[in-house]
Amino acid sequence: MVRYLILRTLIFVGCLALTWLLGLRDREEQLLAVVIAAVASLVISAVVLKPFRQQASADIAERVDRRVERKREKAARSDEAVEDAELRRPAGDVDEGGSDSDFR
Structure with missing residues (x-):
């Protein structure tokens, strides 16, 4: 650029x-x-300067794609961590009313 x-x-x-x-x-x-x-x-x-402009545009598009991919990977890791935490929670961790104990 x-x-x-x-x-x-x-x-x-x-x-x-x-x-x-x-x-x-x-x-x-x-x-x-x-x-x-x-x-x-x-x-x-x-x-x-058409070839230089096309190269600069391709470089920018590549950086944007990498950034989007990193955000997707981060979101996927975050979702996996939430699922793992829910699986590790003991099954008897529910109130009589049927709600989670975290929301009392």
Whole structure:
């Protein structure tokens, strides 16, 4: 992701330098130069940096999948611990009313 960000910034700076070389140097033309550089770098980045963008997207998706899997495993372990605790409870641990003794 950092590599993509750096490359995109370099493309913008290159486009801005190109607009300066083409003659957009005056103070009144600076905003126009920045807008032209931004649009040009957007188009160039969309075409040239497509593999880097896809790789960054795949890396993010992989991290999200791993995080979801860890949460599922943690929930499963928690569920198993609750079931084990219920199985270890003695069978005679019930009140006359039929409710658990934990809820008196």
